[in-house]
Amino acid sequence: MKIALLGTRGIPASYSGFETCVEQLGQRLVQRGHEVTVYCRSHHITYEGSHYKGMRLVKLPTIANKYLDTMVHSLISSLHALSQGYDVGLYFIAGNSPVTWIPRLVGTKTILNVDGLDWKREKWPALARKYIQFAEFLATKLPNVYITDSHVVQGYYRDQYGDEPAYIPYGSDVEILPPAETLAQYGLQPGKYILFVGRLVPENCAHHLVEAFP
Known part of the structure; x- marks a missing residue:
C-alpha cells in the first residue's frame, strides 16, 4: 500500500513522541513492503536527504507560528496528497481533524490519532482551547477512523461524544544493559x-x- 504520515514536524525525530512514533512506525511499514511518505515542515527538518530509513520525505512550508504552524502545514500536506494516490493517510493530533476529509475526496482512507486532551494544557489561550475542543468533536466525524493510545482518552470520548475510538497502545524497543x-x-x-x-x-x-x- 501507499501510506502517508501527516500532521507532525517530520523526521528524523527530534522533538516529541509523535515524531518518534512516525519514525518507528514508518520504517516498520517499509520493512513490510509498503511505500511510506512522511510530510515534514521545511523550517523544522534540516535533514537534506529525500529519503530516510526507506521513507520518502516531502518537505513543505508552513507559517512558523505557535498557533498556525501545525494546521497550515497539515492543510498544505492534505492538498498535496490529493494527487499522490495514497491508500491510507495517517494523521496525528486532534487539532488536525478539520483537514482529514480532504484526502477522502480521492478515495484515500484517513486515520487520526487524537493524542491527549490538549485543550487542558496551560500553554493554550482560551480561543485556542475552544478550537481544540471543536476539533475533538470533528475527530469523531471527518476521518474514516480515529484512534487513541490511552484508555483515559478513550473513556473521555465515550463519555463526551458517545463515540469510542479504537485503542492502540505504543510499544518500544528497549535494549537491556547491565547496571554499571x-x-x-x-x-x-x-x-x-x-x-x-x-x-x-x-x-x-x-x-x-x-x-x-x-
Missing part, C-alpha cells in the same frame, strides 16, 4: 530508582513522582 557506570555516576542502585522521561510540563505530572518518592 551510568548508575554509579548518579549514586543509584539497580531496581531502587524511578526514571521519568518526558517534557517538564504540568500535565505530565512529574511533580507527583517527586512528591510520592520516599
